[in-house]
Amino acid sequence: MGQKTNAGDGAVNSPESIRIRSRFILGLLIIVGVVLGGRFFCIQVLQRDYYLKEARRIYTKKQIVTGQRGEIFDRNGNLLVANSPRLNVECSPYNVVKDEDRRRLAWILAQHFPEKNYREYYKRLDRYRYVAGDDGKLTKRKNQYFLVKRNASLERVQLLKKSLAPTGKKDKRLNLLRVVTFSPGVVRAYPKGRMLANLLGYVDIENDTIKPRNGLEKRFDHTMTPEKIRNVYERTPSGHPISFANNKIIVPANGKDIYLTIIEPLQAILEEELNTVVEEWHPEGVFAAIADPRSGEILAIAQRPTFDPGDRTTYKNAGAVRMRYAQDIYEPGSLAKPFSVLYALERKLVTPEDKINCEKGRWHEKKLTDVSSYDMLTVSDVIKKSSNIGTAKIAMMLGKEGVYHALTRFGFHTRSGLPFTAEQRGFFLPPARWDSLAITRIPIGYSFSTTLLQLLRAYCGLANNGKLPYLKLIHGIRDPETGNMELVPHKGFKETGADPVQLYKLIDMMISVTAKDGTARRAAIPGFQVAGKTGTSRKNIEALKDPVTGKIIRKSGYSTSEYYTSFAGFVPAHDPRLVMVITVDNPRGGKGGGAVAAPVFRRTMERALRYLNVQPTEPFPEPVVGRR
Secondary structure (H helix, E strand, O other), X not given: OOOXXXXXXXXXXXXXXXXXXHHHHHHHHHHHHHHHHHHHHHHHHHOHHHHHHHHHHHHEEEEEEEOOOOOEEOOOOOEEEEEEEEEEEEEOHHHOOOHHHHHHHHHHHHHHOOOOOHHHHHHHOOOEEEEEOOOOOEEEEEOOOEEEEEEEOHHHHHHHHHHHOOOOOOOOOOOHHHOEEEEEEEEEXXXXXXXXXXXXXXXXXXXXXXXXXXXXXXXXXHHHXXXXXXXXXXXXXXXXXXXXXXXXXXXXXXXOEEEEOOOHHHHHHHHHHHHHHHHHHOOOEEEEEEEEOOOOEEEEEEEEOOOOOOOHHHHOOHHHHOOHHHHOOEOOHHHHHHHHXXXXXXXXXXXXXXXXXXXXXXXXXXXXXXXOOOOEEEHHHHHHHOOHHHHHHHHHHHHHHHHHHHHHOOOOOOOXXXXXXXXXXXXXXXXXXXXXXXXXXXXXXXXXXXXXXXXXXXXXXXXXXOEEEOOEOEEEXXXXXXXXXXXXXXXXXXXXXXXXXXXXXXXXXXXXXXXXXXXXXXXXXXXXXXXXXXXXXXXXXXXXXXXXXXXEEEOOEEEEEEEEEEEEEEEOOOOOOEEEEEEEEOOOOOOOHHHHOHHHHHHHHHHHHHHOOOOOOOOOOOOOXXXX
């Protein structure tokens, strides 16, 4: 039997129906093509800039990178201020979908970084955050970033990673290492602890930016601040730069390093000796400095109390943070006496052998006293015994202008030359404004004020044959990229016009101060001639008023119980290598510079001379052999 043919099938498969379907499909394709073409034209031509911008936003990354802040070294390259590597712990809360994982992450973070508790972390890990717009309405946005901990130590980060990692292959929970990331950070480190803390200063972090607060950190912030670069590069979905892309990633330049004139072993010696002063005399403060008189270079400088730049709990005492050797002004007392005597020798008004009537310790006319009842003293003995009356009578021969010139030519009332913006000049009235007693008070170190740095510079001038150096602290500035050191030139010297012959005689007088019958015999160093001068000055106390009645409870004037005690000297006396000035603020139980400050000078200089291998210039005293 033949197969039957369906008439309807023939109609459907007829050439005409096939032609109609083909035309329909072709028309549909044309329409789709036109729509797609139009859409492509709109995207590629009309809206090209918009979509190009969106594409670039997705596959390009903008990153601000900063180099390393410059570091600080001593003269010999010992590191004083460093950059310590750290890691910033960051999180993407939006990627923590399950509340169970969110709670687990909050608990882990609270365990490792207890600065915030569990509830605070749980709140910060919310997947969404609300941002107020210009109209005040809150907009819900994805919480893509949360800074968990800035500058975490590498050890803490390692422990955190162990806690975040899965416990094993069967752990089906979210791998929290996928939502917690780590970026490089850095903190300022002070490897020597409290050493030179006041000089070096410290920094704070504000809005991811280092803010220097005081000391050299602040003074040389511009020099040590590194370059900041904004890099833009194409990246993979994981965030890494595409190697074959045309990326130009610039490495920022590091800040420059500062090299000081400080010699760390000498600094350590000075700091140890100041600790001894604190333990022995319990003063309100003590500050000292050592310099090379031939160059004015500061070799060591320290104070107590001080602080630890790495421990913020030690910042509470403002006096500990302040650079007292540059910012505290006080009356120098007898440390000022050699300068007027020197000028009187130069003007031939006196000789070392001339005798001065010291009024048996009481000069009623000028209301001036000595600690002992001296009668007639030679000019040499006036320095040796530190007679106020003798010095005042010599100064009166000079007159007001002469005394003023004798002190100011050695740098009093001028800054020392060190890079301290807060350094004080002190208080020193011009002669036209002196009262009737000033001519007898200023030459003995009262009625004007100075700083320890001014005293150090002045004694460098005495030790350096009358050439007054500008003090120097910065040895050089080094570029870490090239290793090239740019030495900082010395500012030079100021000519005082001092007569070398008369200056030699004055130094002999100052040597007698450290002799057995001098006021500073405890400053004597076996094998060396030591030239020096003691100084004790009572504090000038301001008047105290009752806050309620306004009545004066205590009158202003010099205290009978609070004072500064000092010693300034140089060694070897006629070929000086080191100059040191030390001032002790209100020692408990101390009587004067000879008892409190002079022994510190001796111990410090003995150790410093030994370190510098300075050979003795004098024979050592014969040992005393007792009788049997």
